[in-house]
Amino acid sequence: MEESSLLTLVPSILSSAVVAAGLTALVTWRLGVKGNEREARKDENEAEDRLSARALEWIAQLQAEVNALKAEWRSVWDYKVSLEDHIDLLEDHIYKQKPPPPPQRPKPPTST
């Protein structure tokens, strides 16, 4: 390759960096990003902090919902087990031909 063509090729290729820089500058200016670097970086940091805080809040909310669902599932499971025990008691009551009243049915959990 000739020297002059190489000297033309290098700036031609690297001018894409200038185009990218110019586009970034133009787009950020149109979008209202501050021109002062200190203020722009401060804004960016604050935005990141706000997003992190919201994400943490959301995670805490989801965790609370999961805990509530687990507690509800636990009480339903306990009720199911008590119903199975109640059937055993009823069978025993019938088998022994005991008079009424039959053993009392367990109360369902209040939250369901």
Place this chain on the structure above:
Amino acid sequence: MPDSSVPAWARHILRTARVAAGSFAVLVGVGDVVNASDVITRAAGPGFVAWWAWISIVSGAVAVVSVVLHRWRWELVASAILVVALSTRATAVWLTVDDGYRLAAAAGTSLAATLFFIRTVDLIVFGVKASAIPRARLRLRRRKVERDGGV
């Protein structure tokens, strides 16, 4: 080297270094305008030498002023232009490496161009990150306008 991730004292050092880098870019241009190397002029031609020299002077001065005034967009564009000017100069120096003891000079000019390139990429990344929230807001506003039928 994103400024937001470093402490204040390091930011001051980085700014000082960037002012120094811009000043050296101006000096490169002044040197090539006032007393250009014969070897470089033979390799690239006086037109090319004058072209990158004046670009280095103007862009270097813009870079220094923008660093002092914290104007990151001006610094971004000036750094990108300096990458082109210094890389072209580095190419000319590399082309004359055969003449003798010019390897260090060629590598030094390439190093300067690379440092400005790092700053350019850093500022482009910063620009993309800083515009993420405004872009999201714009998208939401557009979606709202489409949903509400332009009301």
